[in-house]
Amino acid sequence: FLRHWSEGIPIVVTDLKMQGNWGPEYFIEQYGTTEVTLEDCETEVVWPSKVVDFFQTFLEVGKWTRITKLKVSSLLYTKSTSSHGMQDWPLRENFSTKLLELHKSFAKFVPCPALVLPDGVLNAALHYPLNGIAPDTGPKMYFAYKTVSDDHHNGSTKLHMDLTDAVNVMLWASPDPDKQPGYALWRIFPATSAPLLHRFIREECGFTGPRDPVHSQCIYLSPNKCELFFKKYGIRPYTIRQYPNQAVFIPAYCAHQVG
Numbered sequence: 001f002l003r004h005w006s007e008g009i010p011i012v013v014t015d016l017k018m019q020g021n022w023g024p025e026y027f028i029e030q031y032g033t034t035e036v037t038l039e040d041c042e043t044e045v046v047w048p049s050k051v052v053d054f055f056q057t058f059l060e061v062g063k064w065t066r067i068t069k070l071k072v073s074s075l076l077y078t079k080s081t082s083s084h085g086m087q088d089w090p091l092r093e094n095f096s097t098k099l100l101e102l103h104k105s106f107a108k109f110v111p112c113p114a115l116v117l118p119d120g121v122l123n124a125a126l127h128y129p130l131n132g133i134a135p136d137t138g139p140k141m142y143f144a145y146k147t148v149s150d151d152h153h154n155g156s157t158k159l160h161m162d163l164t165d166a167v168n169v170m171l172w173a174s175p176d177p178d179k180q181p182g183y184a185l186w187r188i189f190p191a192t193s194a195p196l197l198h199r200f201i202r203e204e205c206g207f208t209g210p211r212d213p214v215h216s217q218c219i220y221l222s223p224n225k226c227e228l229f230f231k232k233y234g235i236r237p238y239t240i241r242q243y244p245n246q247a248v249f250i251p252a253y254c255a256h257q258v259g
Helices: 024-031 051-058 092-098 100-109 191-204 223-233
Strands: 011-013 035-040 046-050 068-077 082-088 157-160 166-170 184-188 238-242 246-250 256-258
Touching: 024 051, 035 051, 046 051, 051 068, 092 100, 191 223, 238 246
Parallel strands: none
Antiparallel strands: 011 246, 035 046, 035 068, 068 082, 157 256, 166 246, 184 238, 184 256
16 A cells, blocks of 8 residues: 555545444434534535435435535634634534544544554654644545536535545445446546646636635536646546545645545
């Protein structure tokens, strides 16, 4: 694993055996009355809801009218101010306490625990100075409805880049209306392509803002845009279909998006 990982390419680990049932029914039963916020992945419109409402619709395959993800309002702090913003539910600081059984199960089955877990000896976060501000390395969860992979829709997660290596494990996915297994569609760009991506987004995607084109997380590259990027620079993203009980390892500085 470490030999391939040192090459800076994404790695997929399959056939994970996780204890417990972590489908929608579990979250409805345990957290159904919890108040949350839902966000439209395409318009970024938000509205109040409850966990039960999100997951009931989650189970109704083919009946979704919006590509929605589960969020929660929380205080975000900077050096001088604080403000309310949207974060994934549950909040990171609540994961190990409110979802204790899931947290324990994750720690037991996740691949390469020495590299991944907060107390893993190969995890740089473990060796961060005690008087420093350690980076937010999770774990955390993410819930979203299935999207449409075409040139007219955004995915559930827009193009962005993490400053640390990351692993994403899929616990559950609803089948397609034709009963085929559901999956998440990843497009992961090599870290070396970052300067070209910045240029491409400014030239071909109409990005004119002062912020960073990737870190702003406001762009989703459609299939046609990915093909145009290949024609201009000869680089294709790693395209991965992730199914339940699979883990996707993403190297730091690899821009990626999820459909």
